Amino acid sequence: MTVRSEPALVAAPKKIRRSWLLAILFLVWIVLARVTKGKATLELPVPENTKFTTWAGDVADSIRGNRTDGAAFKYFFNPIREFIDGFVTIIREFIAIPTGNSSIPVLGWLGVIAVIGFIVYAISYIRMAIAAVLLIFACGALGLWTDSMDTLAMTLAAVILSLAIGIPVGIWAGLSDRALKAVTPILDLAQILPTLVYLAPLALFFLIGPASATIATMVYSIPIAVRLTAFGIRGVPVSPVEAGTSMGTTTRQLLRKVQLPMASRTIILGINQTVMAALSFVVIAALIGAPGLGKPVVEALIIRNVGEGFVAGLAVVLIAIMLDRSTSAAIQKEKSFVPPSDADRKRRKFGLIIGGILTIVSIVLSRQLAWAAYFPEQINVSDKVAHAADSFIVWVTENLEFLTAGLSKVVTVGVLNPLESVLSNSPWFLTVTMITLISLILGGIRSAFITVVLLLAIVASGLWFDTMITFTQTIVATLLTMAVGVVLGVWIGRSARAERMLRPILDAGQTLPAFVYLIPMLGFFGPSRFTAIATGIVYSIPIVVKIVGQGIREVPTTMIEAATSAGSTKWQLITKVQLPAAKKSLLLATNQGLIFVLAVVVIGGFVGAGGLGYLVILGGSKPQLQGKGLVAGFSILLLGVMIDRIAQYTVARNSAPKH
Amino acid sequence: MIRNKKVAAKASVLAAAAALLLSACGGAGVDAGASAAPTGDAAACGSYAIAMHAWVGYTASAQVVTEVAKAAGCDISQVTLEEAGVTYDAMEAGSVDVVIEDWGGGRWKDWADRGALVEVGNNGNIGLIGMFVPQWMADEYPDITDSANLNKYADLFKNDESKGKGAWYEGPPGYTTIGEKLVAENKLNYTIISTGSEQALIDVFTKAAADKTAALGYFYEPQNFLAKVPLARIKFPANDWTDAEQASGLTDYPESPLMKLATPKVMDANDAFTKIVKNFSWTNADQNEVAADIESGTDPAVAAQKWIDAHADVVAGWLK
Numbered sequence: 001m002t003v004r005s006e007p008a009l010v011a012a013p014k015k016i017r018r019s020w021l022l023a024i025l026f027l028v029w030i031v032l033a034r035v036t037k038g039k040a041t042l043e044l045p046v047p048e049n050t051k052f053t054t055w056a057g058d059v060a061d062s063i064r065g066n067r068t069d070g071a072a073f074k075y076f077f078n079p080i081r082e083f084i085d086g087f088v089t090i091i092r093e094f095i096a097i098p099t100g101n102s103s104i105p106v107l108g109w110l111g112v113i114a115v116i117g118f119i120v121y122a123i124s125y126i127r128m129a130i131a132a133v134l135l136i137f138a139c140g141a142l143g144l145w146t147d148s149m150d151t152l153a154m155t156l157a158a159v160i161l162s163l164a165i166g167i168p169v170g171i172w173a174g175l176s177d178r179a180l181k182a183v184t185p186i187l188d189l190a191q192i193l194p195t196l197v198y199l200a201p202l203a204l205f206f207l208i209g210p211a212s213a214t215i216a217t218m219v220y221s222i223p224i225a226v227r228l229t230a231f232g233i234r235g236v237p238v239s240p241v242e243a244g245t246s247m248g249t250t251t252r253q254l255l256r257k258v259q260l261p262m263a264s265r266t267i268i269l270g271i272n273q274t275v276m277a278a279l280s281f282v283v284i285a286a287l288i289g290a291p292g293l294g295k296p297v298v299e300a301l302i303i304r305n306v307g308e309g310f311v312a313g314l315a316v317v318l319i320a321i322m323l324d325r326s327t328s329a330a331i332q333k334e335k336s337f338v339p340p341s342d343a344d345r346k347r348r349k350f351g352l353i354i355g356g357i358l359t360i361v362s363i364v365l366s367r368q369l370a371w372a373a374y375f376p377e378q379i380n381v382s383d384k385v386a387h388a389a390d391s392f393i394v395w396v397t398e399n400l401e402f403l404t405a406g407l408s409k410v411v412t413v414g415v416l417n418p419l420e421s422v423l424s425n426s427p428w429f430l431t432v433t434m435i436t437l438i439s440l441i442l443g444g445i446r447s448a449f450i451t452v453v454l455l456l457a458i459v460a461s462g463l464w465f466d467t468m469i470t471f472t473q474t475i476v477a478t479l480l481t482m483a484v485g486v487v488l489g490v491w492i493g494r495s496a497r498a499e500r501m502l503r504p505i506l507d508a509g510q511t512l513p514a515f516v517y518l519i520p521m522l523g524f525f526g527p528s529r530f531t532a533i534a535t536g537i538v539y540s541i542p543i544v545v546k547i548v549g550q551g552i553r554e555v556p557t558t559m560i561e562a563a564t565s566a567g568s569t570k571w572q573l574i575t576k577v578q579l580p581a582a583k584k585s586l587l588l589a590t591n592q593g594l595i596f597v598l599a600v601v602v603i604g605g606f607v608g609a610g611g612l613g614y615l616v617i618l619g620g621s622k623p624q625l626q627g628k629g630l631v632a633g634f635s636i637l638l639l640g641v642m643i644d645r646i647a648q649y650t651v652a653r654n655s656a657p658k659h
Numbered sequence: 660m661i662r663n664k665k666v667a668a669k670a671s672v673l674a675a676a677a678a679l680l681l682s683a684c685g686g687a688g689v690d691a692g693a694s695a696a697p698t699g700d701a702a703a704c705g706s707y708a709i710a711m712h713a714w715v716g717y718t719a720s721a722q723v724v725t726e727v728a729k730a731a732g733c734d735i736s737q738v739t740l741e742e743a744g745v746t747y748d749a750m751e752a753g754s755v756d757v758v759i760e761d762w763g764g765g766r767w768k769d770w771a772d773r774g775a776l777v778e779v780g781n782n783g784n785i786g787l788i789g790m791f792v793p794q795w796m797a798d799e800y801p802d803i804t805d806s807a808n809l810n811k812y813a814d815l816f817k818n819d820e821s822k823g824k825g826a827w828y829e830g831p832p833g834y835t836t837i838g839e840k841l842v843a844e845n846k847l848n849y850t851i852i853s854t855g856s857e858q859a860l861i862d863v864f865t866k867a868a869a870d871k872t873a874a875l876g877y878f879y880e881p882q883n884f885l886a887k888v889p890l891a892r893i894k895f896p897a898n899d900w901t902d903a904e905q906a907s908g909l910t911d912y913p914e915s916p917l918m919k920l921a922t923p924k925v926m927d928a929n930d931a932f933t934k935i936v937k938n939f940s941w942t943n944a945d946q947n948e949v950a951a952d953i954e955s956g957t958d959p960a961v962a963a964q965k966w967i968d969a970h971a972d973v974v975a976g977w978l979k
Contacts, residue, residue, distance in 0.1 A: 045839050045843075046839055046851070046853070047839050047840075061769060064748065064751070064773075065773060067751070067752075200744070200745060203745060203748055203749075204748065207748075207749070207752035207754060208738070208740065208745070208748065208749035208752055208754045208755070209752075209754050286739060287739075287740070287741055287745075288740075288745070289738055289740065289749070289754060295739055298713075298739045305956075408819075409819060412819045412820070413819055417819070519858065522856075522858060522859055522862055523862060526859075526862060526863060526866065527820075527828065527852065527854045527855070527859035527860075527862065527863060528819070528820050529820065604855075605832075605853070605855050606855035606856045606859070607854070607855050607856065607858075607859050608820070608828075608852055608853060608854045608855055608859055609855075610852070610853050614832070614853045614855060617832045617855060618832040618853075619744075620741055620743075620744055620745055620832070620833075621741060621742060621743045621744060621831075621832040621833030622743065622744075622766070622832065622833070623743060623744050623747075623766050623767075623769065624766070624904065626744055
């Protein structure tokens with residue numbers, strides 16, 4: 001402990017100086033923004049193009065014209081599309097769509113349920129298998145069997161392809177600094193780019209259909225697999241690796257016997273997150289022709305049917321819980337150190353044989369008898385569930401309006417409007433200078449350099465004003481997310497019971513497509529920037545809580561014991577030991593929170609949030625503004641990279657003096 | 660010990676997989692008993708995809724076309740998509756064949772020039788876009804529906820989002836909108852708020868009507884929402900344009916016939932579907948009737964069939 005506190009003491013005066021500097025800077029900024037209000041804001045009316053955005057539109061048009069004959073399409077894009085389409089179709093034919101000249105998939109509903117139950121039993125426990133069967137059965141009872149199976153198939157296809165690419169790349173990036181440097185910009189690019197931005201461009205190259213949807217899902221989920229795998233490998237303490245090296249193990253052995261097993265928790269978290277991401281994306285992908293549960297969700301949006309949207313969203317969540325819990329249970333079982341007794345093994349062998357026979361019987365039945373092939377229509381509770389969801393929303397809107405309206409007002413008038421007037425409603429050169437200075441103070445000279453370059457690129461794109469609108473919303477939403485997320489994260493990190501309690505809610509929040517709760521949010525807060533902010537918060541809290549919780553759990557028990565024996569109170573323990581020790585996780589959580597918020601702020605364009613997101617959506621619908629939409633997407637990327645870089649340099653600077 | 664267990668598990672999974680393969684080869688017995696054989700003459704009609712768009716009136720039209728075409732023996736699938744660009748792309752790619760209601764006034768021109776799609780003509784519906792206030796405002800301030808008085812009442816429409824001016828809720832991205840021009844050219848003291856989706860507008864008006872609060876927003880006919888929440892249309896001077904690009908901004912939106920678009924594949928097939936797409940035409944009242952049923956929770960297919968059964972003569976005309 002004493003060794004650790006020394007550098008902290010040295011660093012302390014420097015830190016205080018930095019926060020003072022920041023405070024003075026903010027004060028100067030606010031005053032200057034007041035004086036220069038409304039001047040040189042570079043606001044561009046929505047229907048107008050710049051030369052640059054017109055050019056981008058022309059490029060998109062020429063790609064379109066080239067699609068059938070261009071060499072790039074013939075030898076690159078089209079073969080990829082055909083391969084992925086084929087892969088998805090094979091999986092879908094097993095469980096979702098009719099094969100060949102049959103009117104059912106290879107497996108009828110009973111067969112699917114039996115196979116899922118058996119696989120889950122084989123990899124984990126009997127109670128988990130029963131739970132999985134019930135969850136899948138519930139999807140059928142919601143009247144969404146075929147759509148659920150399509151979603152399961154699409155998810156499976158995307159996850160298999162994502163992990164096949166993501167884990168090797170993640171290991172590579174975990175082992176080699178050079179690899180990490182090489183892939184990081186690509187990961188940032190892919191992960192920071194909000195989903196809606198690349199749907200249209202992908203469809204431009206891979207056409208509307210399952211292939212585009214799968215590729216879009218992969219773009220979304222691969223970075224998560226890579227990041228967390230690399231993070232896990234890098235998190236392995238140095239001493240075991242050194243011990244291994246000194247004993248003369250090869251790099252390969254080191255990886256297989258030391259680094260991978262020790263990083264397994266984070267890697268599995270990565271797989272888990274990849275599954276969740278793919279599942280949540282499968283819904284948005286319906287916008288470019290993905291089959292499955294996305295269709296009813298989008299249709300529910302069409303006719304503003306909160307209930308129907310909720311039913312479809314619920315089915316997504318049930319599938320998510322099923323996949324998540326059964327993989328977690330499998331891990332738990334692998335990790336169990338209690339060797340099974342002879343009786344246990346016999347019982348299990350017997351169980352597997354019985355289960356296998358039952359499964360085979362079910363498969364055969366599901367291919368021969370109508371009742372086992374088509375999910376029974378009599379079992380359908382969708383109306384009741386939809387009605388309950390509708391009534392709940394109506395009740396909240398009617399009875400809690402003072403709360404929703406109050407919350408929205410406090411944030412909008414108290415935080416959002418003042419911040420927006422400083423960022424977007426003052427001259428662009430003032431904002432550029434101030435953000436660059438903040439970046440300099442937080443992350444140093446290199447951070448400042450990248451910041452100023454990116455900001456000037458945004459100015460050059462012509463969409464400066466809209467970018468600042470989006471930036472404001474992102475900052476506000478992230479601040480609120482971190483405030484709530486850290487509290488909940490600390491809670492689940494310290495208490496296993498809290499974790500068990502919150503976990504299903506977090507999973508639900510993470511997998512429930514943002515579109516589904518955008519409808520009620522709109523009901524609560526009306527078309528406003530706050531609706532977008534609230535949706536962003538709901539969307540990003542789960543990932544923040546999970547990462548913070550994981551970080552807190554990984555704080556070495558020795559540190560906690562030492563602090564406790566030294567007489568620390570619970571509050572001191574959290575603020576002085578656990579949070580500082582989990583600093584890296586906190587920063588990773590902030591980074592992820594920002595990226596997630598940014599992704600949803602774009603969807604906020606659907607509900608009156610304006611900014612870049614609105615321009616992206618507009619570009620998708622108005623051909624004469626498609627160039628502007630593409631440039632807006634690009635500006636979001638620049639903004640995301642800037643935020644990310646400042647965060648990364650800040651981390652690097654803060655953790656450097658420790659060694 | 661653990662190894663043994665794993666072997667057992669693996670063996671069982673393998674056995675199950677083998678059984679699966681065997682049964683897959685065995686042919687499905689289900690087909691004979693359970694699947695309803697498609698009625699009608701399969702040779703008379705091909706297989707097509709109809710684009711589905713984000714408003715209930717569209718759903719009504721597309722669902723009626725779907726049901727009529729299915730009854731005529733066509734194999735119809737529905738593809739839910741964003742309108743305009745994305746849909747035209749899908750038509751060019753061949754994954755969508757028909758758009759049954761497009762408001763765009765020629766925005767598909769580039770695609771039509773490349774031969775990706777064909778303008779089939781009016782579907783019988785007449786669209787009228789405008790700026791609306793809830794009916795209670797028109798009752799309380801009778802002169803508010805004259806655009807010349809909008810500035811007089813601007814203070815009523817102020818809110819947290821509107822930066823000290825009146826809030827002007829603009830139409831969703833895909834819709835024809837000239838709000839920016841209207842505000843600028845008529846020197847209106849309003850801030851344009853992009854609502855992004857029709858739902859947002861419906862929420863604004865529903866809330867304003869229920870709480871008797873002020874709201875000024877974009878809306879359009881035919882829309883059965885107007886039957887539930889009456890709105891009053893603000894009148895600008897009579898219009899002078901058909902293509903929104905050329906609108907002066909001083910005048911109102913025009914009445915516009917809503918268009919059908921189809922791929923050359925549909926037009927060249929000359930089967931039942933070609934006829935239905937070419938001839939499909941119905942009134943705003945027809946569309947509102949089906950849309951109202953769908954919105955009140957009836958399955959779109961059922962709602963469409965109900966209308967078809969009640970209008971057999973009209974439907975027969977489409978098939979000629």
